[in-house]
Amino acid sequence: DQQVKQNSPSLSVQEGRISILNCDYTNSMFDYFLWYKKYPAEGPTFLISISSIKDKNEDGRFTVFLNKSAKHLSLHIVPSQPGDSAVYFCAASANSGGSNYKLTFGKGTLLTVNP
Amino acid sequence: GAGVSQSPSNKVTEKGKDVELRCDPISGHTALYWYRQRLGQGLEFLIYFQGNSAPDKSGLPSDRFSAERTGESVSTLTIQRTQQEDSAVYLCASKPGRYGYTFGSGTRLTVV
Numbered sequence: 001d002q003q004v005k006q007n008s009p010s011l012s013v014q015e016g017r018i019s020i021l022n023c024d025y026t027n028s029m030f031d032y033f034l035w036y037k038k039y040p041a042e043g044p045t046f047l048i049s050i051s052s053i054k055d056k057n058e059d060g061r062f063t064v065f066l067n068k069s070a071k072h073l074s075l076h077i078v079p080s081q082p083g084d085s086a087v088y089f090c091a092a093s094a095n096s097g098g099s100n101y102k103l104t105f106g107k108g109t110l111l112t113v114n115p
Numbered sequence: 116g117a118g119v120s121q122s123p124s125n126k127v128t129e130k131g132k133d134v135e136l137r138c139d140p141i142s143g144h145t146a147l148y149w150y151r152q153r154l155g156q157g158l159e160f161l162i163y164f165q166g167n168s169a170p171d172k173s174g175l176p177s178d179r180f181s182a183e184r185t186g187e188s189v190s191t192l193t194i195q196r197t198q199q200e201d202s203a204v205y206l207c208a209s210k211p212g213r214y215g216y217t218f219g220s221g222t223r224l225t226v227v
Contacts, residue, residue, distance in 0.1 A: 036218075042220050043119070043217075043218030043221055044158070044206070044218050046216060046217075091158075101210070101216075102163060102171070102174075103216070105150075105157035105158040105159075108157060
């Protein structure tokens with residue numbers, strides 16, 4: 001049972017345009033959401049997060065939107081740059097207030113930004 | 116070091132052999148996690164250590180898998196009698212508090 005779903009295995013966009021990566025979840029206990037970026041042969045690196053008490057969090061070119069009623073979040077990258085080409089993982093936690101911070105990950109979306 | 120260090124970076128082993136993977140967390144990080152990523156899949160939680168508390172082993176897929184960590188130092192993940200389905204990238208992460216995992220680069224395990 002996949003609790004975090006990234007239904008698009010890949011996405012290709014032109015440099016300068018917006019990239020929108022989507023993520024759906026099924027566990028209503030999830031209250032904290034994160035996006036990680038992964039380059040080949042490297043570990044995932046934290047990108048941006050959002051708590052369930054918010055519906056938007058912005059950090060530079062990256063914005064995460066959360067729609068709790070739809071159990072859906074999205075990552076917007078604008079403008080997209082070739083260096084953004086990577087696999088993006090959506091992750092969720094059901095215990096943001098506690099010390100046991102186990103993350104459930106989606107399968108990832110490969111973003112390719114074409115020059 | 117500045118980051119989470121994992122060794123070896125690549126390991127090819129024969130089916131049925133035991134393997135040991137090592138993780139050196141960032142100094143001072145109290146929590147340490149092991150995840151694995153099989154081909155085409157997301158990251159699967161395996162085990163979590165927090166200081167001297169009993170580890171959360173709820174993600175270990177079978178009793179062939181075990182992990183140890185002494186205090187807030189190095190952790191080893193051991194897979195006994197490896198099977199082909201154990202082939203994956205094994206990722207270690209550490210964090211100082213509630214948020215902010217830092218992942219290592221992983222160990223790519225191939226069981227032939």
